[in-house]
Amino acid sequence: MSTAQNQSAKSSLPPLTAGPHSKRLGLISIVACFGGLLFGYDTGVANGAEGPMAAELGLDLLQVGVVISSLVFAAAVGALLMGQISDAWGRRKTIIMLAVMFFLGTLLVIFSPAGPEPGTFSPAGFSVLVAGRIMLGLAVGGASTVVPVYLAELAPYEIRGSITGRNELAIVSGQLAAFVMNAIIGTALGGSVDGVWRIMFAICALPAVALFFGMLRMPESPRWLVEKRRYADALRVLKTVRSPERALAEVHEIEIVAAEEKRNNKPVGLKAILANKWLLRIIVIGIGVSMTQQLTGINSIMYYGTRVLEESGMSEQQAVLANIAFGVVAVIGGVIALRNMDRMDRRKTFLIGLSLTTTCHLLVAFAGMLLPVGNPIRPIVILILVVAFVMSMQTFLNVAVWVWLAEIFPLHMRGLGIGISVFFGWGTNGVLALFFPSLVSGVGITGCFFIFAGVGALALLFVATQVPETRGRSLEALEEDVSTGAIYQVKAPVGA
Secondary structure, eight states: OOHHHHHHHHHTSOOOOOSHHHHHHHHHHHHHTHHHHHHHHHHHTHHHHHHHHHHHHTOOHHHHHHHHHHHHHHHHHHHHHHHHHHHHHOHHHHHHHHHHHHHHHHHHHHTOOOOSSTTOOOHHHHHHHHHHHHHHHHHHHHHHHHHHHHHHHHSOGGGHHHHHHHHHHHHHHHHHHHHHHHHHHHHHHGGGSTTHHHHHHHTTHHHHHHHHHHHTTSOOOHHHHHHTTOHHHHHHHHHHHSOHHHHHHHHHHHHHHHHHHHHTTOOOHHHHHHHOHHHHHHHHHHHHHHHHHHHTTHHHHHHHHHHHHHHHTOOHHHHHHHTHHHHHHHHHHHHHHHHHHTTSOHHHHHHHHHHHHHHHHHHHHHHHHHSOTTOTTHHHHHHHHHHHHHHHHIIIIIHHHHHHHHHHSOGGGHHHHHHHHHHHHHHHHHHHHHHHHHHHHHHHHHHHHHHHHHHHHHHHHHHHHHOOOOTTSOHHHHHHHHHHTGGGTOOSOTTO
């Protein structure tokens, strides 16, 4: 689509107005973001729970890595499967199913049987625990793809970034909640209660119940309804989250795109990707963006932050308490990111974020090298630098990445496209989760963060040369640009 056509498409839509429909959109985003909250809690709860869990169940380092990474590898599969399921079955129904999976996975984890004596390994208990983590992983992966797409398809393009980005804020809020609850439960109960880690895991059953009952009252994505040619249903949904005039105009715009695809008999899903070099290219770029996010090492900190702090010289209790700082700055960064999401280009945000995170990696590595173990300021300096890394990541990268992935793919392959991209992201995350404890033990903090810095430099080059801009255009305008390759000639949105 040319710039003139793009401007015309934008100007044909009536402006946004305040009213009950705005509040309805806000409510929908809050309910859907319980999926993000569960994502965050289930990935963050292990950071603090893994120590007591390993002690009670007699797990060695590799077995701990299996327990942690089983969720992540399952999330890769869940992202791929649930994206396709949501394309066929609907975003809303898929999210309801995910709520059930979150609940069932939690039950398996908290009722994993221990060995005959505390600290003795139980093969049955280990199997049930891993099965529960796999169930949670499938749900986490599904939530990471379906919830952002659901929000992006409901939001008007003018505020799509801030609406979709709320899910990432919910994720880091869930991680913060996990860190805080772990600290409270660990400090209050400590070693006085057997199975304290089970209590930490059990808490995430509550938002699963809230997500299930909340989504029963939420609407389906109007764009998915149009894709299924349910135009009247789509208009009815849009009228609850837009003014009547805006709803009619948006449905008309979506219908035009859907009718053109039908008239040209265009393939959909995987066939469309393989038949169009531009769609194949955007899939490859999506994979790169998703992997770049994980290769910063952010989730290694969110899963094993206490282990990193202990390696820096803190005691176990100090590390658990200090770990809360990661969650706090992640939420603060998420709030700042939401404020800037509809004001700054996605590409610019990526480049600033990668520059900052790579700088933090280098500083942590040099601090670990120059400050010997036993130096009293070593843990304080490393804590400050890792906090700065998490803040940079959340302010400039995490929210923007999920928003970009939710809006870049055309409607007919959106669930599949984000599913494939996030599959590779979660796979990368899983490899790091599995081997990070051994990596820290082998090369120390210095070696780990030098590796992250090298990857960050390559990621900067990739974003600068390959990633297209998406801010400020409707999903329908983006669909045309992506499908024809025009998006690579449009470096910035009109009016940016």
